[in-house]
Amino acid sequence: METILVAGGAGYIGSHTAYELEKAGYNVIVLDNFSEGHREFVKDYKVCEVDLADIDGIRKVFAQNKIDAVIHFAAFAYVGESVQYPEKYYYNNVVNTLNLLKAMIEYNCKKIVFSSTCATYGIPEHTPISENQKQDPINPYGNTKLMIEKIFKDYDRAYGLKYYALRYFNAAGASPEKNIGEWHRIETHIIPLVLRTLTGESKNITIFGDDYNTPDGTCIRDYIHVDDLASAHRLALEKLLGGSNSECINLGTGIGNSVKEIINAAERVTGKKVPVVIGARREGDPDSLYASNEKAKEVLGWEVKYTNIDDIIRTAWEWEKKLHAMKAAV
Numbered sequence: 001m002e003t004i005l006v007a008g009g010a011g012y013i014g015s016h017t018a019y020e021l022e023k024a025g026y027n028v029i030v031l032d033n034f035s036e037g038h039r040e041f042v043k044d045y046k047v048c049e050v051d052l053a054d055i056d057g058i059r060k061v062f063a064q065n066k067i068d069a070v071i072h073f074a075a076f077a078y079v080g081e082s083v084q085y086p087e088k089y090y091y092n093n094v095v096n097t098l099n100l101l102k103a104m105i106e107y108n109c110k111k112i113v114f115s116s117t118c119a120t121y122g123i124p125e126h127t128p129i130s131e132n133q134k135q136d137p138i139n140p141y142g143n144t145k146l147m148i149e150k151i152f153k154d155y156d157r158a159y160g161l162k163y164y165a166l167r168y169f170n171a172a173g174a175s176p177e178k179n180i181g182e183w184h185r186i187e188t189h190i191i192p193l194v195l196r197t198l199t200g201e202s203k204n205i206t207i208f209g210d211d212y213n214t215p216d217g218t219c220i221r222d223y224i225h226v227d228d229l230a231s232a233h234r235l236a237l238e239k240l241l242g243g244s245n246s247e248c249i250n251l252g253t254g255i256g257n258s259v260k261e262i263i264n265a266a267e268r269v270t271g272k273k274v275p276v277v278i279g280a281r282r283e284g285d286p287d288s289l290y291a292s293n294e295k296a297k298e299v300l301g302w303e304v305k306y307t308n309i310d311d312i313i314r315t316a317w318e319w320e321k322k323l324h325a326m327k328a329a330v
Helices: 012-023 055-064 079-084 086-106 140-159 190-198 226-241 259-270 294-300 309-329
Strands: 003-007 027-032 046-049 069-072 111-117 162-168 170-172 205-208 223-225 247-251 276-279
Touching: 003 012, 012 027, 012 069, 012 226, 027 055, 055 086, 069 086, 069 226, 079 086, 079 140, 086 140, 111 140, 111 226, 140 162, 162 226, 170 226, 170 309, 190 205, 190 259, 190 309, 205 259, 223 226, 223 309, 226 247, 226 294, 247 294, 259 309
Parallel strands: 003 027, 003 069, 027 046, 069 111, 111 162, 162 247, 170 223, 205 276
Antiparallel strands: none
């Protein structure tokens, strides 16, 4: 049984991936500093509470465990915050990843699956976005992820580090099987924000611009269920363990849904009316972003299970009700 270190495994996508690995029979060790993650999500795993800024702490984890591969989710991921505090993002996302890679190479662990992002593409030249499209990020968060991809390429050439960089689009939904879901310190994702107007946690949802060049005037994005993301990470891991060369792969449904379509779907799923306010456009928001997932299908043998936005939102709604009750009980 291979031992997999999941860095950032107490977070949203990390915890779902840890569960996916556990179901597949892997020995899972979670490394997290709990600045963003939740202890409730990882109570079933061995947990190492270590910050990636602590190189000696990382070395200790590798010294005490025979780790076969790493899945790396540990990063700050708020675009607006990255613009305001770029230093925080470059140190945490880039410098701390170098610490992780240093320990991996020292302990001869040379397989890593990396949580990258469609933000590395910036404003797309065309949609659907394929892996060979130009990468030109428009914010520090996207820059940090692209820098790490470039570092991996150099480390592959120099040290034989094999990697899969998974560039995913808008993660959404929650596991129907396990009591985990989307729970961020600062919530910026539209689906939980919409649903929180229906639990009474928020008064309304603001649509930032309704005059985009799309059928209904609102931005179109590619919403991919977190369980589908988790299965892709497992498949990428299995490819690396089987001796695969390094790859960069998009993860999305290949289907775009507009902001208004998300709101309409939430109303269908919940039977409630979403209170909406129309606001001004946000700088840098492209009209439409959605993935070509042909490479993921071809290379990973990956199939998207959640292709209907109502089904994705239904899982998010079940989790959001639980989360609201948990918050109320505190």
